[in-house]
Amino acid sequence: MTLSVKDLSVARGGVPVLIGVSFELRAGQAMILRGPNGSGKTTMLRTLAGLQLPLSGEVHGAEDKIAYAAHSDGLKSMLTVEENLTFWAEVFGAAGISAAVEAFELHDLRDRLAGTLSAGQKRRLGLARLLVTRRPIWVLDEPTVSLDAKAVEMFAQAVRDHLTAGGMALIATHIELGLAEAQVFDVTTHRAGPDALAGASDEAFL
Amino acid sequence: MKALLRRDLALALRAGGGFGLGLAFFLIVTVLVPFGVGPQSELLSRIAPGILWLGALLACLLSLDRLLALDWEDGTLDLLATSPLPLEAALLVKALAHWITTGLPLVLAAPLLGVLLNLPASGYLWLVVSLALGTPALSVIGTFGAALTVGVKRGGLLMSLLVLPLYVPTLIFGAEVARRGATGMATETPLLMLAGITLGVIALMPFASAAALRVNLR
Numbered sequence: 001m002t003l004s005v006k007d008l009s010v011a012r013g014g015v016p017v018l019i020g021v022s023f024e025l026r027a028g029q030a031m032i033l034r035g036p037n038g039s040g041k042t043t044m045l046r047t048l049a050g051l052q053l054p055l056s057g058e059v060h061g062a063e064d065k066i067a068y069a070a071h072s073d074g075l076k077s078m079l080t081v082e083e084n085l086t087f088w089a090e091v092f093g094a095a096g097i098s099a100a101v102e103a104f105e106l107h108d109l110r111d112r113l114a115g116t117l118s119a120g121q122k123r124r125l126g127l128a129r130l131l132v133t134r135r136p137i138w139v140l141d142e143p144t145v146s147l148d149a150k151a152v153e154m155f156a157q158a159v160r161d162h163l164t165a166g167g168m169a170l171i172a173t174h175i176e177l178g179l180a181e182a183q184v185f186d187v188t189t190h191r192a193g194p195d196a197l198a199g200a201s202d203e204a205f206l
Numbered sequence: 207m208k209a210l211l212r213r214d215l216a217l218a219l220r221a222g223g224g225f226g227l228g229l230a231f232f233l234i235v236t237v238l239v240p241f242g243v244g245p246q247s248e249l250l251s252r253i254a255p256g257i258l259w260l261g262a263l264l265a266c267l268l269s270l271d272r273l274l275a276l277d278w279e280d281g282t283l284d285l286l287a288t289s290p291l292p293l294e295a296a297l298l299v300k301a302l303a304h305w306i307t308t309g310l311p312l313v314l315a316a317p318l319l320g321v322l323l324n325l326p327a328s329g330y331l332w333l334v335v336s337l338a339l340g341t342p343a344l345s346v347i348g349t350f351g352a353a354l355t356v357g358v359k360r361g362g363l364l365m366s367l368l369v370l371p372l373y374v375p376t377l378i379f380g381a382e383v384a385r386r387g388a389t390g391m392a393t394e395t396p397l398l399m400l401a402g403i404t405l406g407v408i409a410l411m412p413f414a415s416a417a418a419l420r421v422n423l424r
């Protein structure tokens with residue numbers, strides 16, 4: 001199982017941001033995306049997840065394999081932690097949330113309403129959702145925002161377990177996760193110049 | 207799909223306003239009408255079917271801006287779009303949940319409000335039948351409006367402007383069924399038209415809604 005990206009160009013709001021991105025990710029590998037704010041990491045991850053179309057280039061092996069997690073966790077504040085996780089498990093056709101609850105130490109919070117959790121606890125719940133999807137490719141956008149050091153270690157361990165089980169991970173982050181084996185991909189080398197692909201656009205209506 | 211329906215119903219029950227708001231609005235509108243047109247019971251019974259249909263339609267419209275906006279704000283729509291559930295199916299289920307929480311209570315409350323407007327006895331059955339057939343179309347068309355305006359801040363008014371013209375056929379034939387039923391005329395033709403419109407939008411609208419939502423999710 002391979003995720004291969006060939007000569008991918010992506011745009012945000014009609015302006016090309018990244019050009020000519022190519023890489024290959026095999027089972028058990030992780031890749032860290034680096035780059036300053038606004039360099040196009042989020043746009044690239046959303047393109048890989050299929051939420052927007054690329055300007056050009058090809059993505060192979062991504063369809064129906066990606067579990068996407070971004071800045072907002074998709075949690076319902078009026079549902080309990082357990083109900084939130086169970087909902088996503090059912091949507092993704094997976095059974096059981098106990099492994100996810102254990103990995104992110106959510107036992108004590110199971111019956112709390114998600115709306116009453118702290119920002120870090122919500123984030124842990126959002127990341128636990130990745131485990132219940134049973135999807136092989138994790139595409140994560142700033143997964144460690146508002147996590148404390150212990151929770152970051154918890155997350156890194158979950159990623160390592162996922163990789164050991166033959167999964168893949170693509171992570172945009174600014175901090176050091178302690179994933180020694182991960183490749184680092186710096187998007188700044190692919191940033192679109194001011195007149196690159198002039199006239200190209202991803203807008204649906206013009 | 208069942209999970210999504212269960213979740214939407216649970217949220218509507220717990221967050222409040224889901225069941226009650228549209229119903230209370232419907233009640234108030236129909237109570238206000240006799241104050242406005244005066245206590246002539248003959249006039250009231252003549253306009254009752256139209257008023258009840260208009261009230262139900264506006265009550266339906268009231269809760270539409272919550273249909274997708276909440277899921278958009280907390281990122282659920284992004285995650286649903288990347289899930290194995292087709293977006294078309296997800297939107298149809300959300301329309302169904304909206305109908306159960308808004309349309310169905312309106313259908314059940316309509317006979318009671320018919321009394322307030324002096325609806326003729328022969329009209330009650332046809333009022334309920336026409337609302338039961340017509341309100342699902344209101345929810346499905348409303349989902350399309352919600353999908354079109356989902357990213358727009360304070361898009362509620364814009365959505366009303368987009369959706370209300372699309373409600374016209376349902377309103378015409380729905381109110382016509384109720385009016386003909388109330389005056390003892392044959393109801394078959396408008397009833398078939400109403401059922402046809404509802405089935406047509408249920409079959410086609412989810413595709414339009416999903417296409418609009420995909421553009422808005424970019």
